[in-house]
Amino acid sequence: MDSSFSVSKHDEGAGSIRLAVSGEIDDEVSDALAxxxxxxxxxxxxxxxxxxxxRVPFLAAAGIxxxxxxxxAALYHGRAYQVVNARGVVHGVLATAGLLSLFHTTIRRSTPAR
Known part of the structure; x- marks a missing residue:
């Protein structure tokens, strides 16, 4: 699996911005992500x-x-903040750290391809 870090921004409408993160979130990229x-x-x-x-296979402490x-930053600007689609190891890390509810973490269901 390619672990190159990237973030793409998507306007979800009604004031919602989705940042789709790909790759490992570790010490090397955590400042950029923040x-x-x-x-x-x-x-x-x-x-x-x-x-x-x-699309994040690994989340280090720096990623948390x-x-x-x-x-x-979101709260400072009066924005709601959600973390979605954490799976596998990443979900486990967030659960162990007790952050699932703090981040309102959910798994969104993908729309089936037509």
Missing amino acids: QIIGNAAAQPGVAVVIIDLE RALLEGRA
Whole structure:
């Protein structure tokens, strides 16, 4: 599996911004992720910042810090904050850290391809 880090931004409508993260979130990329989330939260018209971890195979302690800093930035700007689609090891890390409810973590159901 390719572990190259990337983030793509998607406008979900009604003030919701989804940041789809791909790759491992570790010490090397955590500061960048926190900054990307903070920038998204600071944009005018944003009501909800959604962090989609569906394509994240690994989450280090630095990644948890980045998600917490992103949440703090979202709250500072009066935005709701959600982490979605954490699976496998990543879900386990968030559960062990007690962060699932803090991040309002859910697994979204994908729309079947036609």
